[in-house]
Amino acid sequence: MSTSLDERNGGAARTTRLAKWAIDLQYEGIPKEVVERTKELFLDWVGCAIAGRHHPAVSAIAKYAVQMGPTTGKSEFIDGSLGLLTSPAFAALVNGAASHVVEQDDLHNRSMMHPATVIFPAALAVAQDIQANGKDFIAACVVGYEVACRVGEYLGRNHYEMFHSTATGGVVGVAAAVSHLLRHNMSQMLSAIGTAGTQAAGLWQFLIDASHSKQVHTGKACFDGIFAAYVAKHNLLGPKDILEGPRGMGNALGRGSTSPEAIDQSLGIDFAVLQSSFKWHASCRHTHPSVDALLSLMQKHALKFDDIESVVARTYQAAINVLGLSGRGETVHQSKFTMGFVLAVAAKYGQAMITDFTEEALRDPALRNFQDRVTMKYDAHIDSQFPQKWQGTVEVTCNSGKQISESVEYLKGDPQLPLTRLELEAKTRALFDYGGYDDTKNIERVIQRVWQLEDEVDLLGFSFE
Amino acid sequence: MSTSLDERNGGAARTTRLAKWAIDLQYEGIPKEVVERTKELFLDWVGCAIAGRHHPAVSAIAKYAVQMGPTTGKSEFIDGSLGLLTSPAFAALVNGAASHVVEQDDLHNRSMMHPATVIFPAALAVAQDIQANGKDFIAACVVGYEVACRVGEYLGRNHYEMFHSTATGGVVGVAAAVSHLLRHNMSQMLSAIGTAGTQAAGLWQFLIDASHSKQVHTGKACFDGIFAAYVAKHNLLGPKDILEGPRGMGNALGRGSTSPEAIDQSLGIDFAVLQSSFKWHASCRHTHPSVDALLSLMQKHALKFDDIESVVARTYQAAINVLGLSGRGETVHQSKFTMGFVLAVAAKYGQAMITDFTEEALRDPALRNFQDRVTMKYDAHIDSQFPQKWQGTVEVTCNSGKQISESVEYLKGDPQLPLTRLELEAKTRALFDYGGYDDTKNIERVIQRVWQLEDEVDLLGFSFE
Structure with a gap:
């Protein structure tokens, strides 16, 4: 048999x-x-x-x-x-x-x-x-x-x-x-x-x-x-x-x-x-296309948080479904699943790292106010490409009245768009910070050690008090 | 959700x-x-x-x-x-x-x-x-x-x-x-x-x-x-x-x-x-109905191994399918899946315990000769009851020419036909023997200890050198 x-x-x-x-x-x-x-x-x-x-x-x-x-x-x-x-x-x-x-x-x-x-x-x-x-x-x-x-x-x-x-x-x-x-x-x-x-x-x-x-x-x-x-x-x-x-x-x-x-x-x-x-932002992955598009737009046009009147995030249906479940984002965890809040954090800090989602941030009126000026909109073309591509488009209206938009095809951290080592080091520092480890000298030592890992004679010492 | x-x-x-x-x-x-x-x-x-x-x-x-x-x-x-x-x-x-x-x-x-x-x-x-x-x-x-x-x-x-x-x-x-x-x-x-x-x-x-x-x-x-x-x-x-x-x-x-x-x-x-x-015999479970029927018949009619001319084991199709795979039973493991050999062991020793299936037994001409005089036969009634009941019938022709048969409805060890404590003790001794443990005094001590288990203050001491 x-x-x-x-x-x-x-x-x-x-x-x-x-x-x-x-x-x-x-x-x-x-x-x-x-x-x-x-x-x-x-x-x-x-x-x-x-x-x-x-x-x-x-x-x-x-x-x-x-x-x-x-x-x-x-x-x-x-x-x-x-x-x-x-x-x-x-x-x-x-x-x-x-x-x-x-x-x-x-x-x-x-x-x-x-x-x-x-x-x-x-x-x-x-x-x-x-x-x-x-x-x-x-x-x-x-x-x-x-x-x-x-x-x-x-x-x-x-x-x-x-x-x-x-x-x-x-x-x-x-x-x-x-x-x-x-x-x-x-x-x-x-x-x-x-x-x-x-x-x-x-x-x-x-x-x-x-x-x-x-x-x-x-x-x-x-x-x-x-x-x-x-x-x-x-x-x-x-x-x-x-x-x-x-x-x-x-x-x-x-x-x-x-x-x-x-x-x-x-x-x-x-x-x-x-x-x-790599996951770059600390929020729900369905917010990432919009975050990437917004940050790219702000950089290209040298916009600041206060320059922005409103944002329309054009996205695929699955994102709207998932992100619709967390209401206004009353807890730190929920806030990472709330498009408006995540875009507010990104716009204000230029990033959306794990240490940016805090109880304090939840109570920040500027962030909450920005959040209220964000809307999600279904985009048929973007939807037709998902999930092969996680694309995103943001349409921003500036306080000046100017309207601009920006699109991204891949997510930051995807194989097509890898993190730079500087970005990865920044993420690493944020993760150590979040984990309550503050020996910054040792963190830098570990980072350098990993970049030379092929020369290491052993793997001891990856333990942090 | x-x-x-x-x-x-x-x-x-x-x-x-x-x-x-x-x-x-x-x-x-x-x-x-x-x-x-x-x-x-x-x-x-x-x-x-x-x-x-x-x-x-x-x-x-x-x-x-x-x-x-x-x-x-x-x-x-x-x-x-x-x-x-x-x-x-x-x-x-x-x-x-x-x-x-x-x-x-x-x-x-x-x-x-x-x-x-x-x-x-x-x-x-x-x-x-x-x-x-x-x-x-x-x-x-x-x-x-x-x-x-x-x-x-x-x-x-x-x-x-x-x-x-x-x-x-x-x-x-x-x-x-x-x-x-x-x-x-x-x-x-x-x-x-x-x-x-x-x-x-x-x-x-x-x-x-x-x-x-x-x-x-x-x-x-x-x-x-x-x-x-x-x-x-x-x-x-x-x-x-x-x-x-x-x-x-x-x-x-x-x-x-x-x-x-x-x-x-x-x-x-x-x-x-x-x-x-409980599993009583050490052979494949599909042989058990026939073993039980044969042992019951031999006891009822005071038959010995040498009194038996031939055996027909009437059984269900699944048994014939599985037991047909092990040929003549050339290894100890295979011999437990060979109806003729298992019935020979049971007839000769009055049991088919783990210590009865040995290299020596494989070479015993009396067992091999008996094996050749056993045949399996499909039984439609028995098959219709399987697997709710694992029934078995043996038809024995004696050297005297007399023909007798015997049927069993349940297997020895089934909830309807539990082992006696004496039988269980015998099985336990055979298992210890097979495992290479020969401190018979300690085996008896363990058996008695289990029968009084509800009075034990702890469960230490179930380890055998």
Whole structure:
């Protein structure tokens, strides 16, 4: 029986090719731009993890880690205030939860995944444990991004309706990244992928009552992927065709449609790392096209906050639907989902960073007054392009009576429009600030260290009190 | 949005009732026969865990536990040869894997689950850690069986086609059992159930290449259920309607059909513990109706092995399909799936225990000769009753020329035909023997201890070198 079922499904050929690529990748063979982008994504991840480290879900998981895990080891909790070292599985569990709190982590559009929040914490914790160097770490992360995002894209949109793909694709990517660090042979790599895949989990049900599973999913994807890789090293056998097999992830979790070609096409040419977007503004992503257009317009025409009489934000229907739910934005969280308030913040501060959305800002009459002069308008052309392109147009009427407009085709932070390193450093500082860390000297040291990551002899010292 | 989606799905009413029942159950309110059966199931589990402790998958997971977990604590690896104590999560991880190796663990028919292999290792490890007494342990296990089997039955047959229900229902049952031990309030119990459910995983893909996920699934269900219960104690919020919610287990994993009434009907009246079967013979379950019929016939007519000329085993189609795959039974494993060989063993030894299937037995000409005189025959009436009843009929021709037949309606070990304690003790001794443990005095001590479990002040000492 096993042979015919296996053959009917291509005999695991695609998964085997992906696993072979994951084993064979060497730092020296990775294009320079992929290496540089990986370092940028990693710095972005460090900031997100610090910013989220005090969330109640993270604290609960950290307590569990102290109860159930060792309190000595070589792997660091990124929240140094815990004052502990531990084993890689528990460091990654807690750090993976922390980095998925503030909604500022990266996004791989095609797979609808946030790869940083699963790949980096797992690879970092294991690299610390085995004293891997910067080059090994970067190569493992490139592998992890690739495998995670390809599995996420393979599982596709129907899967994403029910499952948190960051976790279900992520656990497989983690297994591959860690297996690369542990220098698995082919059988062990396939076993790690198989064992991770048969443990893939994470349902969207938590969104309905705003509970804490989001952080559980990413932390556990780290833990479970590390588990899969280590037991594979100890020769625990995993199913060889976990993606496409008759009782594998695609058939069980794909809900009727998958994209098998995503598993192995253009391997080594089309890098997931290069297809990942940075999130620049701290507001809902549906406000970003309008924010980018407004900031661009203000810069081009040297306009100030007080020069603006009113703004019409032309956008797609999905944005109007989502942004219509948060009313006037009475809480900090809601205010990030309120187009008028977000544009007011951007216009006043020239940015909309995580530290710009505060209780004080909510009570600022100037911001509230500006907000009242913003309207959203449906734009049929923009809507027809969504979601392939997240375009935006703003029409501004100035106090002088002058009317001007500006459009953007891509979001700032998208692969087509990456952040500059200066912008990324500014975002990082804001995230550290938000996370209550104020040793500015050390922040600058960390930033410079990441820019030279390939020269590092180890990955120790990514822990902040 | 959340309200209407919630209401459309009954507002988590069934899950809330199940959680409330799980919190409220006290040892004193459990019917005597449920307590006694729980102890029997626990002894059966101890034997299965010892018998499986040296399997390569278990060894790999034990190595991981030593690498990633603490090597001090109050929870015991049932394999005392590791010489270590650990935290409850890791003890349960390894012990849960060990008890699902030899295919001798219990079966809850309606849910198609093996509850013992997930509920007992988790409850035992936590009971050891918090020094719960025998009564608390028994009550927690009754809760765990109930919740696990109800979730498994709710998810149903379509789910079972793809998912290893022992793990997916099991993780929720573990969370409930552990939450009972930790004395969760209602909000914490619901959170534990929710967090466990959003982590439910385990695919049958591993069957296709005979890999080791079976033990991963049960060990990880223990680990993940313990995780869910402990983080809930630390006030991590889980989704409240993880079973029936629009993006919950039923909709995501139920594959189009679920049985919602199974969640909460007849709670406290219909106990899963009483609906669980013991596996008596060590062979494939499809051989059991014929083995039971043959042994009954031989006893009634005082027949011996050498008195039998030939046997016709009348059975249902599924048995013929499965048992047709193992040829003549060239390996010990295959021999348990070969009707002729299994009946030969049963006829010769008066039983078919785990220690009766050996390399020596494979080479025994008397057994092989008997095997050649056994045929299987399709029986339309028996087939029409399957799988509600696993009936069997044997027609025996004696050397004397006499023809006799015998039928059985239930399997030995089924709820309708439970094992006697003497039989269970014999099975336990065989399982210890198979697991390489020969301190017979200690085995007898353990057996007696389990029969008095409700009087025990703690659960320490279930570890065997």
